[in-house]
Amino acid sequence: MNPSSFVNSFPSGANAAAADASSVNLRVGGDRRKQRSRRKEARPSELAAAALELFVERGFAATRLDDVAASAGVSKGTLYLYFNSKEALFKAVVQEAIVPELIAAEQFMANHRGSAAEVLRELTFFWWRHSGATRLAGVPKLMIAESGNFPELAKYYHDHVMMRGRALLGAVLARGIESGEFRRVDLETAIDLIIAPVMMLHVWRYSVCAHEREIDAEAYLTMHCDMIIRGFATEGNPA
Amino acid sequence: MNPSSFVNSFPSGANAAAADASSVNLRVGGDRRKQRSRRKEARPSELAAAALELFVERGFAATRLDDVAASAGVSKGTLYLYFNSKEALFKAVVQEAIVPELIAAEQFMANHRGSAAEVLRELTFFWWRHSGATRLAGVPKLMIAESGNFPELAKYYHDHVMMRGRALLGAVLARGIESGEFRRVDLETAIDLIIAPVMMLHVWRYSVCAHEREIDAEAYLTMHCDMIIRGFATEGNPA
Amino acid sequence: MNPSSFVNSFPSGANAAAADASSVNLRVGGDRRKQRSRRKEARPSELAAAALELFVERGFAATRLDDVAASAGVSKGTLYLYFNSKEALFKAVVQEAIVPELIAAEQFMANHRGSAAEVLRELTFFWWRHSGATRLAGVPKLMIAESGNFPELAKYYHDHVMMRGRALLGAVLARGIESGEFRRVDLETAIDLIIAPVMMLHVWRYSVCAHEREIDAEAYLTMHCDMIIRGFATEGNPA
Amino acid sequence: MNPSSFVNSFPSGANAAAADASSVNLRVGGDRRKQRSRRKEARPSELAAAALELFVERGFAATRLDDVAASAGVSKGTLYLYFNSKEALFKAVVQEAIVPELIAAEQFMANHRGSAAEVLRELTFFWWRHSGATRLAGVPKLMIAESGNFPELAKYYHDHVMMRGRALLGAVLARGIESGEFRRVDLETAIDLIIAPVMMLHVWRYSVCAHEREIDAEAYLTMHCDMIIRGFATEGNPA
DNA sequence: AATGAATGAGACTTCATTCAT
DNA sequence: GATGAATGAAGTCTCATTCAT
Known part of the structure; x- marks a missing residue:
């Protein structure tokens, strides 16, 4: 390689x-x-x-x-x-590694037509394919480990990467709420809960579980999306 | 030694x-x-x-x-x-920091009576009070950061901490499925998805978001439990 | 050594x-x-x-x-x-090397009784014995060479060493003028001209002339003192 | 080369x-x-x-x-x-900087007619104008600082620059002694004492005193020449 | 002739580890 | 048991020098 x-x-x-x-x-x-x-x-x-x-x-x-x-x-x-x-x-390294990743996700989003649930699901898997399966998968762990000693870098990552990713998810959620597909939830918290398991999947693969347990990413992310979509769905609209 | x-x-x-x-x-x-x-x-x-x-x-x-x-x-x-x-x-350090934490959680579980959903929710907040709010909150970040360089330690952490915690959650889920409260989901994956946001909450507080964004732990964990319980609930039993 | x-x-x-x-x-x-x-x-x-x-x-x-x-x-x-x-x-190094040197000279001065010319001459030779003949002789060269790159140190040397030495000489000159032994000359300039040849003697010994020419310090300083004393003497008092 | x-x-x-x-x-x-x-x-x-x-x-x-x-x-x-x-x-650098300086001084001397005292004084100021006030002023400091590490260069500087300058001064002094204008002094020592304050003036300006004290070169050199001429003058010929 | 990318030896500095007291 | 002075290997960074273009 x-x-x-x-x-x-x-x-x-x-x-x-x-x-x-x-x-x-x-x-x-x-x-x-x-x-x-x-x-x-x-x-x-x-x-x-x-x-x-x-x-x-x-x-x-x-x-x-x-x-x-x-x-x-x-x-x-x-x-x-x-x-x-x-x-x-x-x-x-961080900038080279993550900026293209984000741009790709943004373009993917911009071109997508479909229900909020569909977009959410596809965005998650798009992300996984483009990040989790490549060597970029290690970046979240890297950021977590070093951001304490590099506040400047942490800020950059937060401002340019996390916020940008959150904005993406926020737009999807807002669209779903607007269309009556999703309940009216607190956006920030909802975003946190969508992101957290995806990040953690990266992290586990690169740290604690690296040699101990094989996580089935496909099943994991599928269930995650199911939970999210079901959890946010309006009463009359069970995903 | x-x-x-x-x-x-x-x-x-x-x-x-x-x-x-x-x-x-x-x-x-x-x-x-x-x-x-x-x-x-x-x-x-x-x-x-x-x-x-x-x-x-x-x-x-x-x-x-x-x-x-x-x-x-x-x-x-x-x-x-x-x-x-x-x-x-x-x-x-790691061993001293985490073992008491686990023992406490196990004792809490052993003494608890109630529906699976209740236990799940209370266990989550118990965990948060005993770990997220104390200096132990930093341990997950520490483990994530260093486990790559200390495989032996990663194994110990995985075997003695994560598995023990997972066993706890597995027991709750199994009880809920048995009683018809929860759907029949893949246990391992479900456990992953319950743990991930809690871990991530610790991590965020200690790293990337430390100085950027204040996460409302209460709201975050409440929504997390809602999502989990709703997501696992059987059809006729919407949490 | x-x-x-x-x-x-x-x-x-x-x-x-x-x-x-x-x-x-x-x-x-x-x-x-x-x-x-x-x-x-x-x-x-x-x-x-x-x-x-x-x-x-x-x-x-x-x-x-x-x-x-x-x-x-x-x-x-x-x-x-x-x-x-x-x-x-x-x-x-600089501080250890020069401060004791100065203190010695000050004490020497304080205890001396005699005409201004005598003091001037003896002080010059005292200085030479205690500095020019020891390894401290190299300090002036060192300071000249490095003070450009260590402004802070240059200031210290100037304030604590040169000014202190100049004060000593200024006192002798003032005494001589007061007593009518010396003409009324500009003190600062006079001090410069007394010091310069002494400094230069150190420098030459440690740099350009080190291996080329042997300067007879005794003769050099004797003539220097003669010139100074004769140059400053009042008309009716040829030294 | x-x-x-x-x-x-x-x-x-x-x-x-x-x-x-x-x-x-x-x-x-x-x-x-x-x-x-x-x-x-x-x-x-x-x-x-x-x-x-x-x-x-x-x-x-x-x-x-x-x-x-x-x-x-x-x-x-x-x-x-x-x-x-x-x-x-x-x-x-050193060779290019100093040789022209010397040649100029030699030509100046060769063309000068006047008493030894006059020549001495004018040569001093000529030197200052051509060296002390230009970028060449820094060369003496440079030589002092580095000659220890470049013996070969020190030798060149000594042989080609200092000796040549000394020869110039020696000629003036000899002429003055010959004519009865100056006393019979040791030539080498006298030359040293004429040069030293001029060198030191350069050095001070470029090092220790650079930012601390402004030396009035005009007054300094005037007094220096006065002292030298007075000091060397024969009894019946007070300068 | 001129470039400037590449080199690698060597400088200062840090810090986990040891051991005489 | 406790100390803290001493160590030396190893790290980051610099810069005079080289050489393919």
Whole structure:
């Protein structure tokens, strides 16, 4: 699993607009003359990808920059050409890893037509496919573990990732309430309860249960959606 | 010094209140001759308590033994009289923090009479009062963050804490299904979905949302229980 | 030339009051039981002495802490028990090196009786004996070289050392003018011109001329004093 | 690339003004074809000029080649086209900075007619105007700071700069003694005492006193010359 | 000739661990 | 039992130097 595959692992249709053109061009360009400069443009992403792997696996503090460098196939000094500090690398990793994920989800939502319940269910599984099943699955654990020591990063993650994801869910819920499909519940709390099990699924897979218990994600998420939809359904409209 | 021997050195029926009392008595007792030996017995607990505080706040790697020692009012060397390594201290901390918590929950369950739904709801709030509102609240985050680097500890936590807690919930669910109160759902998955939001509540409070958003635990847990109970209720028995 | 000789190289009668008693006790104590703790008190001075040697010889940046530690016979980590950073060590070195020097000169002055010219001449040679001929001779060069990068230290040196030395000279000059021995010259400028050749003598010995030319300090300072005294003398009083 | 070949590549009768003119012409000249080759010849001087600025300001060790390159508007690699190492650059800088200074002083002396006292005074102020008031003022401090780590350079500076300057002063003194204007003093020592305050004036301005005290160079040098001339004057010839 | 990306040795600094007292 | 001074391995970060383009 090399760094470049990481780039390609993003939903192809989704991030075309969002991801900077350069990293996309990286693969389509045909001529060799610009390889050096193109390489330079691609480096930060490659390094961040290597770092993501290790951060997710070992945590921030336990990851040595030597290992990141070795994993990316560069020298330790090269890391500092692109990132001023280990912390800066950490920030870049999180941003590279999560922003495309969100953009994809937002586009998915924007294009979807269907009942609120359907959207909720499909969004959940979309999320799982695009995050839970990839190496991005480790990011929530990473954030949980390190946000205490990196308040700045925690704020960024909260503002740009969690709030954005919550807004998505809030819109679905509001639509369902509007249409009479859902009961009138407190939106914030409802959002919390939709998100929590999904996050926890990621976390379990990457930490406590990693080697102890195999969680059947499909069944887990199916039941979760059932519960949510049933729990929010209006009386005359049992999902 | 294996984990279980350490656990067994705790007062068997003890909970947090009892442990506190002992360390308080330590200073009010009038007999001076016994103070030394009493103190000796209490030391590991005092040290672990100081370490818990710091581990939970800063994480394992970012906590220096100097700080633990200073916080406990002893010299750094003294730590090594009771724990062979930082890792050993970590194990002791986790074990000391969680075992009493569980014992208390089990006793609570054993004594409770009522419908499955009632028990579920009360158990949830009991848990919250005894864990979420105390310093133990940080333990889940700690476990999530460090279990990857301490597989042995993750296993212990999984086997002795999570499984024990899951057994508790499994018993309640089984009772509800038996009595016709709940539908026949997959037990393991159902347990996961009951636990996840509670864990996540702990985690959020200690990490990402710490400084960003105040979660109303009461409303959150109430809605969670509503959803669970409604979601599991049999057709003719809408909770 | 070991560190302890450094301590003893200070004028014995002069610094008895100034230097902290501990470093003096270091040598007079007879019992062995307290060696450990006494050692601790003495350590900072020993380390600073070792550092002085190297700083003076190689400059601040070119001196490695490994070498300082090795030279003091301790491990690198030990340095950090006493000094928070290389810069802190530098500060300590300067302060340890120069303050006693000044105190000695002040006491010398206070006890001296004689004409202004005599005092001037004797003070100059006193200074030379106590500074120019010891390893402290390198401090002026050190300060000149590094003060640009350590403005804080430059200020300290200026305020506590140079101003103090200048005050000494200013007092002598003022006395001479008062008594009609010296002409009425601008004090500040006069002080500059008395100091400059003395400083430069130190500097030359430690830098440019170190291996090229041997300056006869005795002749140099004698002529310097002659020039100064003759230059300042009133018409009817040719020195 | 040995020192002397480098020196010889400079315009022989040149001084600072001439060198400046060449680099200015570089840009105003209309002929574009020559610009490339002209530029090539000028490069080393431009690079050394940029380096001088930084060396003087920060010292040798604290100056990064990145900054030198950036300041000269070239890439870091280009530095190595002209100088084999940082040390080689340092040598070039010193040589380029001081040789023209000396040549100018020698020419000034050669053309001067007047009493020894007059020459001494005017030479001093000439020196100050051409060195103390320009960026060259920092060179003495630089030499003092680094000569310990660059013995070879110290020797060059001593042999080519100091000795040459001393010869100049020695000639003036000898002339004064010959004519009966000055007393018969030891020449070497006398030269030292003439130079020292001038050097120290440079040094003070660039280091310890930089931000603390403003020295009135005019008054300082005037008094210095007065003292020297008065001090050396024969009995019947009070300056 | 010129670039600037890449290197890697080496610097400062931290901290878990040990041990003489 | 308790101390705390001492250690040294290992980490992050810097920067002079090289070399493919």
